[in-house]
Amino acid sequence: MPETASIKHATLPLRERMKIPRQHMLEQSAIERAANFKEVNLGYTTELASREAQRCLYCQKPTCMTHCPVGVKVQEFVDLIVAGDFAAAAAKIREDNVLPAITGRVCPQEDHCEGSCVLTKKGESLGIGYLERFVADYEQSTGIVHMPTVPPTGKRVAVVGSGPAGLTVAGDLVQRGHAVRVFEALHELGGVLTYGIPEFRLPKNIIKQQIDYLRATGVEFETNVVVGKTVTIDELMQEEGYDAVFIGTGAGAPLFMNIPGEHLNGVYSANEFLTRVNLMKAYKFPDYDEPIVSVRGKDVAVIGGGNTALDSIRTALRLGARKAYVIYRRSEAEMPARAEEVRHARQEGIDFQLLTNPTEFLSDGNGWLAGMRCVRMELGEPDASGRRRPVPIAGSEFDLPVSVAIISVGTSANPVIQRSSPGLATDKRGYIQADPETQRTSRKGIFAGGDIVTGSATVILAMGAGRRAAQSIHEYLMNG
Amino acid sequence: MFKVTHAESLAPGVKRLEIEAPRIARKQQPGQFVIVRVYEEGERIPLTIEKSDPQRGTISIVVQEVGKTTRLLNRLEAGDTLLDVVGPLGQASEIEKFGTVVVMGGGVGTAMAYPTAAALKKAGNFVVCIVGARDKERVILERELRLVSDVLLITTDDGSYGAKGLVTDKLREMIDRGTHIDRVLAIGPIPMMKAVAEVTRPSAIRTIVSLNPIMLDGTGMCGGCRVLVDGKSQFACVDGPEFDAHLVDFSTLQHRNAMYREAEKESLDRCTQETSSHA
Numbered sequence: 164m165p166e167t168a169s170i171k172h173a174t175l176p177l178r179e180r181m182k183i184p185r186q187h188m189l190e191q192s193a194i195e196r197a198a199n200f201k202e203v204n205l206g207y208t209t210e211l212a213s214r215e216a217q218r219c220l221y222c223q224k225p226t227c228m229t230h231c232p233v234g235v236k237v238q239e240f241v242d243l244i245v246a247g248d249f250a251a252a253a254a255k256i257r258e259d260n261v262l263p264a265i266t267g268r269v270c271p272q273e274d275h276c277e278g279s280c281v282l283t284k285k286g287e288s289l290g291i292g293y294l295e296r297f298v299a300d301y302e303q304s305t306g307i308v309h310m311p312t313v314p315p316t317g318k319r320v321a322v323v324g325s326g327p328a329g330l331t332v333a334g335d336l337v338q339r340g341h342a343v344r345v346f347e348a349l350h351e352l353g354g355v356l357t358y359g360i361p362e363f364r365l366p367k368n369i370i371k372q373q374i375d376y377l378r379a380t381g382v383e384f385e386t387n388v389v390v391g392k393t394v395t396i397d398e399l400m401q402e403e404g405y406d407a408v409f410i411g412t413g414a415g416a417p418l419f420m421n422i423p424g425e426h427l428n429g430v431y432s433a434n435e436f437l438t439r440v441n442l443m444k445a446y447k448f449p450d451y452d453e454p455i456v457s458v459r460g461k462d463v464a465v466i467g468g469g470n471t472a473l474d475s476i477r478t479a480l481r482l483g484a485r486k487a488y489v490i491y492r493r494s495e496a497e498m499p500a501r502a503e504e505v506r507h508a509r510q511e512g513i514d515f516q517l518l519t520n521p522t523e524f525l526s527d528g529n530g531w532l533a534g535m536r537c538v539r540m541e542l543g544e545p546d547a548s549g550r551r552r553p554v555p556i557a558g559s560e561f562d563l564p565v566s567v568a569i570i571s572v573g574t575s576a577n578p579v580i581q582r583s584s585p586g587l588a589t590d591k592r593g594y595i596q597a598d599p600e601t602q603r604t605s606r607k608g609i610f611a612g613g614d615i616v617t618g619s620a621t622v623i624l625a626m627g628a629g630r631r632a633a634q635s636i637h638e639y640l641m642n643g
Numbered sequence: 644m645f646k647v648t649h650a651e652s653l654a655p656g657v658k659r660l661e662i663e664a665p666r667i668a669r670k671q672q673p674g675q676f677v678i679v680r681v682y683e684e685g686e687r688i689p690l691t692i693e694k695s696d697p698q699r700g701t702i703s704i705v706v707q708e709v710g711k712t713t714r715l716l717n718r719l720e721a722g723d724t725l726l727d728v729v730g731p732l733g734q735a736s737e738i739e740k741f742g743t744v745v746v747m748g749g750g751v752g753t754a755m756a757y758p759t760a761a762a763l764k765k766a767g768n769f770v771v772c773i774v775g776a777r778d779k780e781r782v783i784l785e786r787e788l789r790l791v792s793d794v795l796l797i798t799t800d801d802g803s804y805g806a807k808g809l810v811t812d813k814l815r816e817m818i819d820r821g822t823h824i825d826r827v828l829a830i831g832p833i834p835m836m837k838a839v840a841e842v843t844r845p846s847a848i849r850t851i852v853s854l855n856p857i858m859l860d861g862t863g864m865c866g867g868c869r870v871l872v873d874g875k876s877q878f879a880c881v882d883g884p885e886f887d888a889h890l891v892d893f894s895t896l897q898h899r900n901a902m903y904r905e906a907e908k909e910s911l912d913r914c915t916q917e918t919s920s921h922a
Contacts, residue, residue, distance in 0.1 A: 348729065348860070348862050349729075349860060350680055350687075350726070350727040350729070358860075358864075386727070387727050387728065387729040388666065388729070389729060389730070389732065389861075389862055392670065392730065392731060392732055392862075393666050393667060393670060393729070393730065393731070394666055394670070413864075415863060415864060416863045416864065416866065416878070416881075417864070417865065417866040419866065419869070419876055421876075425869075425876065426869065426871055426876070426892075426895045426898075426899065428898060428899060428901075428902045431867075432865060432866040432867070434864055434865045434866060435859060435865035435866055435867040438859055438860060438864070438865050439859065443686065443687070443859070444684075447684075448906060449906070449909055449910055449913055450684060451684045451685075451686075452684060452685050452686040452711060452712060452910055453686040453687070453859075454686075454903040454906030454907070454910075456902065456903075530895075530898035530899075530901075577862065577863045577864065577881075578863070578881065579862060579863060579881060
């Protein structure tokens with residue numbers, strides 16, 4: 164196979180390579196970073212990246228690749244790092260992943276490539292995410308853009324939503340010669356990458372660079388368009404001449420807990436809290452106009468154990484919170500957040516109140532939050548999700564004084580598109596029904612993927628859906 | 644960028660802006676709103692669309708100066724631009740032939756009630772408009788409303804125009820006189836909408852209010868605009884903005900709308916200082 168011919172640039176003998184420990188990424192100290200919004204991880208140097216790349220064992224069956232939702236050819240790009248050709252390594256990743264600088268930062272590698280790496284059995288996995296980030300950042304610094312090499316097909320595709328699913332579809336289809344226009348409801352592009360993930364984990368300039376790259380390859384963008392309101396999918400197809408539409412609008416509406424006091428001032432959904440800070444830059448108030456309830460010197464709690472919960476509470480910490488709690492009803496083993504984020508949060512001094520659940524938000528008597536009544540939990544029998552069901556321990560109630568509470572317990576389907584698209588089948592929870600292989604919906608020419616199909620998941624799973632959709636849209640456009 | 648094609652003052656601190664927004668103009672229905680951001684560091688605020696002209700590709704909004712952003716909007720003139728305008732958002736007003744409908748506008752709420760009044764008239768209703776303002780100078784859209792209402796009643800707080808008193812006085816008079824009313828729509832300050840709800844509650848007249856909670860994205864993503872209706876959370880941006888007045892918890896809405904009062908004041912004060920130092 165020609166691929167294997169180019170592989171194995173490693174010069175050191177295997178025995179020597181196996182002695183190399185996992186190279187850790189430089190990061191800001193916990194004390195320093197807890198007070199700023201700059202990125203926690205600082206990246207690999209060339210030396211660190213080269214040394215780390217040498218650790219790859221070149222497995223016969225590269226499970227890292229098969230476990231990647233977008234199928235990045237890990238072994239090949241890592242080998243190109245060993246060879247010192249970082250631009251070629253980046254180009255290799257780009258064959259399968261149009262947002263490498265983003266996945267290199269936010270992908271839960273432990274659940275995919277790194278989790279399946281054979282090195283894990285003998286110690287620590289290959290630092291695939293770190294290496295991906297290294298070459299993606301290297302590529303950005305060179306300004307290299309890989310333009311489509313095929314002639315234009317004359318087909319036009321509308322992509323609804325500029326989050327990870329939509330950007331992936333756009334990036335893949337433009338490389339195949341199709342004209343792609345991405346519609347975004349907000350005034351900034353990037354979807355959850357922009358409004359949801361904080362600067363300290365994914366800097367806005369990285370998102371901008373990745374989107375600018377797509378723009379350079381020919382993808383068009385239009386902000387301030389709420390598809391379903393500003394224009395419907397049917398109008399896009401019938402009046403604006405799009406041959407296919409991809410819906411990647413994300414998980415949508417935040418879930419609340421339906422417990423007393425949820426309307427008190429100081430109670431936020433994670434989406435609102437993060438959007439105010441990340442999208443509207445409320446942390447720069449009054450230089451920016453959008454306000455946020457001040458947490459400086461106050462105690463703050465987030466409810467939930469996912470990445471969004473940790474992003475919220477670590478944001479509150481950086482805004483000057485005195486105490487910052489994570490209230491999670493199960494134990495750490497069940498926390499859906501990335502392992503690295505949990506580690507970083509602990510280093511920064513976040514107080515994890517595990518096996519704990521709020522039952523009521525308490526008022527100060529003037530409509531403002533003063534605290535939360537909580538109850539301790541224990542794990543019972545496994546529930547439908549396979550995780551052990553948390554059950555309250557009778558008599559364990561206690562009050563936790565907090566001024567701001569952030570609810571991060573998941574999302575439900577946003578109904579805007581479905582309401583305006585007759586015949587688009589949804590499941591009983593309102594998510595769009597799409598074939599898991601082809602991402603086709605019940606309507607001809609309409610495809611969907613990401614959280615609006617699966618419910619809230621991860622950036623990389625949305626990108627995986629985007630990849631499959633792009634493949635199947637391409638086939639649909641060329642063959643009908 | 645969205646260009647202002649026309650700007651005119653309707654009353655002290657109240658301005659009508661006509662904005663080039665062809666996509667929105669094509670789709671707008673009465674009761675819907677836009678979210679605007681004036682400039683890069685600006686906040687996003689919702690504003691009801693007064694009317695639209697699909698042929699010319701324009702929409703009109705009526706803005707009352709209450710804080711920094713609305714002050715900046717009030718300063719815009721034809722040829723100026725807004726950075727972002729997105730919409731039309733929210734559910735459209737329910738329009739059908741109900742019979743006799745009373746449309747009530749308080750202050751600048753009059754401009755938001757106008758498109759629905761016009762649509763109700765067109766649908767064959769007998770439309771009674773009751774609009775109130777602080778004084779004569781602040782009565783807006785009288786000419787437009789006269790064209791779409793069968794009866795137009797005007798009240799002012801100081802009696803300088805129309806009847807002295809509140810819009811609810813006129814509504815109560817109608818009810819006391821035994822006038823048959825099929826539906827009431829009230830748009831204005833929270834105390835006014837709450838008062839209307841109390842006036843119609845005893846006779847169980849179907850009453851609709853258009854709520855104005857603080858909003859951020861306007862697409863159902865953040866939940867900041869949640870309002871308590873019949874004890875349940877509803878998102879005003881996608882489930883509303885119109886709700887059954889008899890089920891709305893107005894005091895919670897009022898509390899939530901005061902959440903950023905200090906920050907709003909700080910912004911406005913800074914804006915005032917900057918303006919005076921530039922003058």
